[in-house]
Every structure is written in structure tokens, then in C-alpha cells.
Amino acid sequence: MTVRLRPPRHRVDPRARRWWTAQALLTVSGPALLTAVALLVLALLFFAGALPWLAPLILGVLVLPAVGYLVAMPRLRHAVHAWELGDAAVYAASGWCWHRRRIAPLSRVQTVDTVRGPVQRRYGLATVTVTTASTAGDIRIAGLSEADAEELSRRIGHAAQAVPGDAA
Amino acid sequence: MSTRTARPVTTTGWRRLDRRTLLVHCGWLGAPLGSFALAALATGGRIGAAGWVTLGCLAVTFAAITAAGLARWARTDYRLTADSLDLRTGLLTRRLRTVPLHRVRTVDLTAPPLHRLLGVTVLRAGTAGSGDSGGELALEALSVRDAELLRSALLDRAAVPAPGTEPLLARIDWRWLRYAPLTFWVLGGVLAVAGGAYRALDGMGIEPWRLPFVQRAFTEFGASALWLTVPAALLGILALGSLGALGQYVEGWWNYRLEWADSRTLSVRRGLFTTRAVTIERDRLRGVVLREPLLLRAGGGGYAKAVAGGLGNREDNRRRSALMPPAPRATAVRVAAGALRSAFPEPESARHPRAALRRRRTRALLCVTLPGTLTFAVLGALLTPVLLHCAWVYALTSTPVALWLARDAYRSLGHGLYGRQLVVRSGTLSRDTVVLERAAVAAWTFSSSPFGRRAGLVTLTAAVAAGEDGYRIPDLSATTAPAFAAAAAPGIVDEFLERTP
Structure with a gap:
């Protein structure tokens, strides 16, 4: 197994x-x-x-x-890009040639940003960036619909507060 | 070692920086004036229009900077209260920064030569999360006594010696000096000095190639017996480089001491002309790296670096994380263990799939053998058949070297879990053994290239809020990596795992 x-x-x-x-x-x-x-x-x-x-x-x-x-x-x-908000962690997959899957626990989340670039806005999309204390732990979820992005960043914010954290 | 007091130093009112700050500000004048003088010497006192313009600019800039420095000095003051360090700055826009004392993680006292001459030192206090957001607070010139007092106040903890451990971990042993010529500085130093000299001359409008004695030297060199003079010149460069490396070693590590100042703080002091004293709080020390560059490893040496948070940006971190100079490997391991306060775990080697070896072989051949051979072959086809012979000779000689490097890189690979620690080893040009606290892993990244995916390999990166932020475990088997990540730092990947029979 x-x-x-x-x-x-x-x-x-x-x-x-x-x-x-x-x-x-x-x-x-x-x-x-x-x-x-x-x-x-x-x-x-x-x-x-x-x-x-x-x-x-x-x-x-x-x-x-x-x-x-x-x-x-x-x-x-x-085909590759995907995301998921679990009970204790955020998980995102990205890349097209080189693939990357990153998982960061909610207890380490420091900030959640939603960014809409000029081109992205034309297609009604947004990028959610979750930062941790380590730059190697930052998660970027690109290509979400604006509603999804809003919802996701709200949920991550709530979940990160609910989970006892050590953001330092 | 320090004038550490058990209680915080009494709080102070608002205080200015030391008066000598103003003199320090004039220090930058040295380099341009020196190069100007050199230029005047080299051209025999004939200073061209460009030279005069430079001198004029210099005078104006000097006046401006001195005025600015004076204003800044008059408008900068600091204060130590019972629970914070406050800094007021700004000429028109006043800015007050308050750093709570409990947020201060590291304190770095650095005194470059000019500061030392004047008896002052720079104090930098790193706070939690000062990686990139500029959370660092710097006081540009304090008298040495004030700086020491302030440091002990900033890091004041119960001054209990560490239980069961020797407070002094290492001090300089000049027999280690034999490792100095095995460092990068042998060639890098010569190149850096040559580049710096060229730039300085160029800045004064002198083209070194035009100077008569340089031209004469080059024609004579070209006319001599090249098979004798080229190796001699190379030897000369190596000797010069070794001297430079020795000098650099002595300058950097004079009076070196590494010790646990108390149970919570690790302190490193070193330096001949520029003295530095870095203090790292234990809670921020997430691990150590044992680094063995190829040459140093061949000579049986290595050195240890700290993986700690709050040491500033990437470059500051590189400078401040040094725990010791290049030394015998056994000493490096002992120092690393002392900093970890546990035995130094050596990972089992080569538990990585054979595909990792194939990958390294391909990469070595592509990076070492192929470019040189191709260059020689193309040039040979275009210019002269001699280069075609060079091409096959190069291919024949570089292939074994490339394959050996690949094999060495594969054998260096290793990872494992030992108690509370995660150990990773990789690299051949610089074999790094990273020991990380498992609890410090803040996120996991699985990355794979197209070829790696086909070969069933994945690279795992542990994100840590310290040191270089991300530490890679290259080319794990894709089937074991998730389980390893889950075992190493529980609670991160678990809910995304799937068991397949």
C-alpha cells in the first residue's frame, strides 16, 4: 500500500x-x-x-x-491548476511544464490578498495570495472567478482566526 | 564576556546618537578622493576636464551630504523604556517607531574600520518577521559602551548559564588557517579586486589598457615563451589569491568566539578591522547547515551556519548566519551539535531512487561536456582543425569528470528523521547537510519537472521562516515523498493524502 x-x-x-x-x-x-x-x-x-x-x-x-x-x-x-481549502490547511497546484503543489497550514497564515490585474478583470477573474512567515510558503491561486476569490479569501481569513496559530 | 546585567538597564529619556556619527558620514569621501589621487598619480598630475568635473561634483555632494547628515543627526533620537525601544526620525515628516522589547530576536553590533577608529559601532536590532518588511531598526553610531549596554537591555533575559552545556563552543584556532586557500576567495578574490580596480580607474576616465606600462607588459608577455609564462602567470594568480584568502580569513575571524551567552542566546564575535558581534535568540534558531564545498571537502574541512529567523534580508542573513570559519570537519560537526544542543545527525546516504543518479549524469553531461565540446567543434569547423582536436580531447577528458561529479552528487543525497529533527543532505559543488527542527516546517511544496515526473521523482521543499526560507530535498521517489512529508511535519499534508492498495 x-x-x-x-x-x-x-x-x-x-x-x-x-x-x-x-x-x-x-x-x-x-x-x-x-x-x-x-x-x-x-x-x-x-x-x-x-x-x-x-x-x-x-x-x-x-x-x-x-x-x-x-x-x-x-x-x-x-489541467493542472487547482485548489482546495481543507480543515487545517490550504492546498494549491500550479504550473504547466514544471508542476508545483503547495500545502500551508492555516495556523501559519499571515495575510490573504485578492488581486485583480487589468487583463484578469476583463475576464472576471482574480488571484488569491496567501502569505506565511516564510516566502517559500506563500500560496498563489490564480484564475479564480471573482465570486470564488472573495469567498475563498473570506473563508481562509475566518479559518486562520479559528485555528490557534503561531504566525511569528 | 558581556556586561550583561540581570535587570534591564534603567530606562533612558530621549537621547541623540553619538556626535561622532557626523564624522562617520564623511567616511565615504575616502574612496572617491583616493581614486582621484591615484588617477592624478597615474596620469602624472594632468587631470582632464572630466576629472575636474568629478572633483566639483564631489565637493557639491560633500556639502549636501554633510548638511543632510547634520540635520538627520539633530532630528534623530532614541529612547529605551521599560518595554520598548523607540526611535524618532525624519526632518519634516516625523516618524516614531516603537519596537516592543519582547519582539527583538537578534542584535548585531558591527563596527567597520572607520567606526572603530572613532570608537563607535552600529547597532541593528532584528525583530520577528523582519525578513523583508523592513522590521529592522538600526542605530547608526553609538559609543561602544552605550551599544553594549543597549544590547544587554534589548536581549535581557534571566542570565542563567545553559544547563549541562559548555557555554564556549569554539574559539579561533590558527591551525585552521590551512583551510583558507581552499575557499572561493582564491580565484574570486583576485577577480573581485581586478574588477574593482578596473571600475575605479574607469570612473576617473582612465582606460587601463591605454597606460603605457600595461601595454608594454602585454606586448612582452605575448612575445615570451607562452608555454612557460602562461602556467607561471596562473601560478602567480593562485599564489596571490591564496594570500588574499588568508588575509580575508584573518580579517573575518580574528578574535572569533562562539558561545552561549546565557541559556537563551547564542553569540558570535569576530573580526580584525571590522568587528561584528551577532546575537541569536535560541527560539529563533531553527537548525544548522553543515556546508562542505568541494575543495574544502577534499581537504577534510567544512563549516557550520545557523538557520535562524530575524537575521535580516537574504544578504544580511548570509553574513550573520556564519557560526564559524572553515575548519576541520570534526570541529564543524562539534560546533553544529553545540548550537543544536543535541547530537549532529548524519543522514543515511543514497536512499534516493536510481533515477536520481541518471538525472544527475544527464545533467552533468549537458552542463559540463556538451557546451565546451560544441564550442570547440563549431569554432574548429569554422576556423582551424586544431580546435577540432581540442573538441574530442575535451569531450574525452570532461566526460569522466562529469560522471564522477554526478556520482558524487547522487551519493551526497540523503534525508531522514532523527528525533525532533529533519536532516537533508544534497549537493556536490557544495555539499550541504541541513538539520531543521521538524516543528519549524511551515509548509510543504512538491515540485516536479516533465522528465522527473516520468522517472517518478519529486522535489520536496520545506518552508521555514528562517535562514533561506526554503530547504529542498531533491529527487525523492514520488511514491514515498508524501508519506515522508506527513511523518516529518504532521498536520500539514495529512488530509490530502489518499491510500491506494
């Missing part, structure tokens, strides 16, 4: 996939694709001779990774 750490019960909001796609477009894929287009246009205008080797290079180095990231990252994240 072995003991297994089961994944957290609750998935994040389905809208989070669209938010992650938007984020990918804004930070990684968008700039990479724009660079690729700019390079190709420049090559077409000024060094048409370089196209036979430049085009496959750009395709392999810029376009394919950018598109791959844009398609894969949100799906993988949505």
Missing part, C-alpha cells in the same frame, strides 16, 4: 484559459510573432536572396514555439 498526494478538489474557472491565452499573446507569443513578421518583411524587401534559409529558421525558432506555447500552455495550466 502506498500513500499518494491527491490533486486538490476544485478546478480554477474555465475562463482562466482565455486569460492565460491573452497573457501568452501579450508577453511571449505576440512579440515573437510580430518579430517574425517584421524580419520576414524586411528580408522580402531588402535581402530576397536570404529567404530560402531565413524563412525556415524563423519558422523553427520563432513561429512554431510561439504558436505551440499559445496553444499548449493554457490547456496544460487548466
Whole structure:
């Protein structure tokens, strides 16, 4: 018989996939694709001779990774990201390539923050951050619906007060 | 050792910092003036326009800083009351900070050379949770007597000697000096000094490569028998580095003493030019790290560091957590045990799955062998066939080294539970044995990479509100990690575990 750490019960909001796609477009894929287009246009205008080797290079180095990231990252994240508030601890899973599961007992919780970024707000999402005295114990649950986030941060706050703690 | 009194020092009214603070403020002038003088010397007194501009800026800045320092000194005062230390600061916006005495965890007295010349010292009091939120309170210059009195008042506890333990844990033994050349400072020190000198010259508008004697030296070096002069130059650098390392060791650890000042506080004093005295409260001491960097380990040495809260930010923590200089391993283990007040547990090695070894081999080959070989091969294909030979020679020689490092890293891996303590060992370039109090674990993190998941490996991180915050147990078997986490610190992961037959 072995003991297994089961994944957290609750998935994040389905809208989070669209938010992650938007984020990918804004930070990684968008700039990479724009660079690729700019390079190709420049090559077409000024060094048409370089196209036979430049085009496959750009395709392999810029376009394919950018598109791959844009398609894969949100799906993988949505499959991994999850959270759960237990009787004595908060549990969250995150990541898409590297996975991370973190569990912090409520007795160690110091603060609970709810953050809504500009992009997140467009999709009606929020991030709940639970901090402990150790930076290696801080839990971030991203991609919750605003109602869920409010409810969760309220419940964590209540539970942390109910559990006798040693926050220091 | 200290002038510790049994009762708190009588409370004081509002007091200013020592007058000599103002002189200390002028200390920063030394470096720019010195480099200016050097520049004037090197150029034979011909100071260019840029030099004069620098000098002018210096004069203006000096006037401004002195004025600011004077104002700050006049508007800063502190007070010790029965239960708190109050600090009033601010020129226009007055700010009053009150630190309850029972929140003070560590006190650090540091006196850099200039402070020592003037007979003053800097007192920093770390409070609980002063990791990042700036909970630290610093008094920039107190006379040494005042600082000592204040420290004993801040940390005043019943001054009972620790029962059953020797209060003095270690003092400097100059035979340990032989370990100094086995530290990073041998090469790092030379590079740091060279970099610093270059920057200083560059700041004064001098390009060292243009100086005639530097150019002459380089042409002569290039024209000499390289097979003889290159090793000689390397030897010279090593010798210089060793000297530097010795100097650094002596400067850092002169008059070193580690002792339990009373049953609740551990105190470290050291330093030749800059003296430091760090006091760590026992309740904040969550464990120790025995560190054995590769070279030091080869020489049979190691050193111990404290894992304690309230030692300031990451860099402060690195400086203040040092419990001892590099010394024989047995001494390091004894010091660590003394700080823990229990036997130092050595973990069983290599209880980690074989996949961890394969992972280390791949990583070593990818990081050591591959980049060098590729560089040589590509350059060889482009430039000269000699480099192609270099490529295969490098591949052949570096592979065994990489594999040996991987094997060593695998054998270093180990973890276990011993009484109230959790022990973790890992690393080859620096083999670290971390002993943590199990009750101090504040959270668990399970992380895995794509390859690690396929191989059934997981890395467990214990979050602790002390030291480096997170301590990793790399590459555990994914099937045993949850049970280990549950056993090591009960009550955290338990409710999320699932038993499968």
C-alpha cells in the first residue's frame, strides 16, 4: 500500500484559459510573432536572396514555439491548476511544464490578498495570495472567478482566526 | 564576556546618537578622493576636464551630504523604556517607531574600520518577521559602551548559564588557517579586486589598457615563451589569491568566539578591522547547515551556519548566519551539535531512487561536456582543425569528470528523521547537510519537472521562516515523498493524502 498526494478538489474557472491565452499573446507569443513578421518583411524587401534559409529558421525558432506555447500552455495550466481549502490547511497546484503543489497550514497564515490585474478583470477573474512567515510558503491561486476569490479569501481569513496559530 | 546585567538597564529619556556619527558620514569621501589621487598619480598630475568635473561634483555632494547628515543627526533620537525601544526620525515628516522589547530576536553590533577608529559601532536590532518588511531598526553610531549596554537591555533575559552545556563552543584556532586557500576567495578574490580596480580607474576616465606600462607588459608577455609564462602567470594568480584568502580569513575571524551567552542566546564575535558581534535568540534558531564545498571537502574541512529567523534580508542573513570559519570537519560537526544542543545527525546516504543518479549524469553531461565540446567543434569547423582536436580531447577528458561529479552528487543525497529533527543532505559543488527542527516546517511544496515526473521523482521543499526560507530535498521517489512529508511535519499534508492498495 502506498500513500499518494491527491490533486486538490476544485478546478480554477474555465475562463482562466482565455486569460492565460491573452497573457501568452501579450508577453511571449505576440512579440515573437510580430518579430517574425517584421524580419520576414524586411528580408522580402531588402535581402530576397536570404529567404530560402531565413524563412525556415524563423519558422523553427520563432513561429512554431510561439504558436505551440499559445496553444499548449493554457490547456496544460487548466489541467493542472487547482485548489482546495481543507480543515487545517490550504492546498494549491500550479504550473504547466514544471508542476508545483503547495500545502500551508492555516495556523501559519499571515495575510490573504485578492488581486485583480487589468487583463484578469476583463475576464472576471482574480488571484488569491496567501502569505506565511516564510516566502517559500506563500500560496498563489490564480484564475479564480471573482465570486470564488472573495469567498475563498473570506473563508481562509475566518479559518486562520479559528485555528490557534503561531504566525511569528 | 558581556556586561550583561540581570535587570534591564534603567530606562533612558530621549537621547541623540553619538556626535561622532557626523564624522562617520564623511567616511565615504575616502574612496572617491583616493581614486582621484591615484588617477592624478597615474596620469602624472594632468587631470582632464572630466576629472575636474568629478572633483566639483564631489565637493557639491560633500556639502549636501554633510548638511543632510547634520540635520538627520539633530532630528534623530532614541529612547529605551521599560518595554520598548523607540526611535524618532525624519526632518519634516516625523516618524516614531516603537519596537516592543519582547519582539527583538537578534542584535548585531558591527563596527567597520572607520567606526572603530572613532570608537563607535552600529547597532541593528532584528525583530520577528523582519525578513523583508523592513522590521529592522538600526542605530547608526553609538559609543561602544552605550551599544553594549543597549544590547544587554534589548536581549535581557534571566542570565542563567545553559544547563549541562559548555557555554564556549569554539574559539579561533590558527591551525585552521590551512583551510583558507581552499575557499572561493582564491580565484574570486583576485577577480573581485581586478574588477574593482578596473571600475575605479574607469570612473576617473582612465582606460587601463591605454597606460603605457600595461601595454608594454602585454606586448612582452605575448612575445615570451607562452608555454612557460602562461602556467607561471596562473601560478602567480593562485599564489596571490591564496594570500588574499588568508588575509580575508584573518580579517573575518580574528578574535572569533562562539558561545552561549546565557541559556537563551547564542553569540558570535569576530573580526580584525571590522568587528561584528551577532546575537541569536535560541527560539529563533531553527537548525544548522553543515556546508562542505568541494575543495574544502577534499581537504577534510567544512563549516557550520545557523538557520535562524530575524537575521535580516537574504544578504544580511548570509553574513550573520556564519557560526564559524572553515575548519576541520570534526570541529564543524562539534560546533553544529553545540548550537543544536543535541547530537549532529548524519543522514543515511543514497536512499534516493536510481533515477536520481541518471538525472544527475544527464545533467552533468549537458552542463559540463556538451557546451565546451560544441564550442570547440563549431569554432574548429569554422576556423582551424586544431580546435577540432581540442573538441574530442575535451569531450574525452570532461566526460569522466562529469560522471564522477554526478556520482558524487547522487551519493551526497540523503534525508531522514532523527528525533525532533529533519536532516537533508544534497549537493556536490557544495555539499550541504541541513538539520531543521521538524516543528519549524511551515509548509510543504512538491515540485516536479516533465522528465522527473516520468522517472517518478519529486522535489520536496520545506518552508521555514528562517535562514533561506526554503530547504529542498531533491529527487525523492514520488511514491514515498508524501508519506515522508506527513511523518516529518504532521498536520500539514495529512488530509490530502489518499491510500491506494
